[in-house]
């Protein structure tokens with residue numbers, strides 16, 4: 067029996083069912099998913115840097131514990147996502163190599179620095195908040211392993227967003243210096259967070275095909291608007307101002323209007339000239355290079371265990 | 387007389403246990419996003435979180451005994467000379483092998499300590515120890531696995547692991563020192579006699595080091611003083627980093 071697998075693939079997508087690793091899929095679908103999942107995984111592990119930056123300085127033990135747990139979650143997200151990508155036939159090592167050589171990207175938001183403690187609040191509230199808007203629809207993505215990974219990740223992201231909000235709430239209601247620190251952080255993170263949704267719909271290159279394939283469910287502009295609508299009332303609750311004088315409710319649209327986005331800044335950071343692009347990549351590469359001897363040792367040790375004759379005779383059985 | 391001495395010295399003892407856990411958690415936190423592989427980022431943070439959890443329970447208990455001091459008061463508002471952790475836990479991370487050696491020596495000690503402390507006449511300490519012993523035995527397993535891999539891995543990893551052992555071994559003798567405070571609390575059934583932990587500790591480590599093809603250095607140097615608030619020069623920098631933000635905003639909440 068000859069099965070027309072391309073028709074079968076499209077029927078699966080159209081029925082809103084999941085494509086699984088063993089199913090036939092068009093090469094371009096596979097390539098698109100690999101690119102997107104890898105970029106997502108890279109973002110999780112690069113994102114550990116700006117937040118890890120404050121672990122040793124967190125101002126209370128409770129905050130230190132929460133921040134450590136959050137950064138650990140991000141490492142875990144990286145692990146699930148690399149595993150999801152591996153089901154498409156690429157290895158984690160290959161993807162890491164593509165990241166380290168600049169051939170795959172990570173979310174540009176992590177190219178901004180965390181300068182004060184309030185930045186940890188702003189990152190949780192705005193960056194994890196924007197990530198949730200982007201990621202919740204991915205729980206229904208047409209590729210099964212990615213969709214299932216996202217369900218688990220989204221649960222943790224909502225805890226991340228809440229802890230960020232909570233940091234800012236306490237700061238905003240705290241001393242004058244703490245309130246100012248919170249406002250300054252929101253002033254610096256608002257626009258970069260808005261840019262996390264990517265270019266406007268008419269500029270976005272991969273969007274249309276991804277929508278047809280059920281990888282993407284909503285357009286960049288729809289998700290951006292959803293994020294803004296969700297966040298403005300939260301800013302009011304925090305008693306903090308969002309740095310956009312044009313931000314106001316539009317009854318007719320049923321949405322908040324907002325001011326023009328500085329796309330020159332967006333492209334500058336995407337293309338490598340943000341404040342921390344070089345630093346982030348250099349630290350990632352350094353951790354990898356400096357850890358090579360550790361990974362080699364683990365491999366060599368495992369090989370000796372598998373074939374004791376291959377190592378120095380007797381060394382691994384000395385204490386048996 | 388003994389009863390009075392004991393009442394006054396329990397918080398001093400609890401602080402020793404708390405500071406060991408807190409300072410090691412702080413050191414391990416420095417590894418974040420710098421580990422040799424992603425799985426180790428997760429594992430080292432996990433260990434740091436466990437230790438921080440133990441430190442918080444112990445600091446809260448010490449603060450209660452001292453009369454209305456919080457865990458944060460004790461962590462952020464004491465100076466170098468008031469910290470009573472052992473010097474081993476404050477040693478800089480070094481390379482991954484040095485971190486593994488520090489973990490191995492310290493987790494093996496904590497396993498014996500908390501197992502014995504589970505029998506303490508102080509019910510709060512006994513309960514904390516019971517809970518912590520399960521976690522530190524995982525920390526010890528983790529360190530053993532890496533000690534074996536690095537010790538018996540490649541020539542480079544062997545050289546680095548041996549250097550880690552050589553560099554940190556002298557700091558282990560402080561773990562097993564006793565003093566008047568401990569003697570009084572051991573007599574009262576509150577504290578564990580550290581001298582008594584050494585045979586089990588050595589008995590555990592000997593076979594691990596042998597299997598890892600590592601040797602214990604011959605040395606007469608036995609740095610000490612942490613329990614009296616005498617630390618290494620690196621410690622002041624660790625505290626400066628840990629405390630500066632909290633101290634920059636006196637009285638603020640976070």
Ligand SMILES: [Fe+2]
Nearest residue numbers: 110139140143
């Ligand atoms: Fe994440």
Ligand SMILES: [Fe+2]
Nearest residue numbers: 140194223226
């Ligand atoms: Fe997150």
